[in-house]
Amino acid sequence: MSWSDLGAGFALFLIFEGLMPFLSPAGWRQTLHRIAGMRDGQLRFIGLGSILAGLLLLLIVRG
Numbered sequence: 001m002s003w004s005d006l007g008a009g010f011a012l013f014l015i016f017e018g019l020m021p022f023l024s025p026a027g028w029r030q031t032l033h034r035i036a037g038m039r040d041g042q043l044r045f046i047g048l049g050s051i052l053a054g055l056l057l058l059l060i061v062r063g
Contacts (some may be wrong), residue, residue, distance in 0.1 A: 019027040035043070 020031070038046075
């Protein structure tokens, strides 16, 4: 993996993170309010699921 791969990955992350507030600001705000009301355990579970999904996708893409 090179620095340009890392930069491209970060750029894609920023693009995807910006889609929801750009396309649906009200929906994004509602989602943030719901997330703020979750317990720590729920947030950790969502974080773990996201990490595992990202690792699986990386393994599939990179072989």
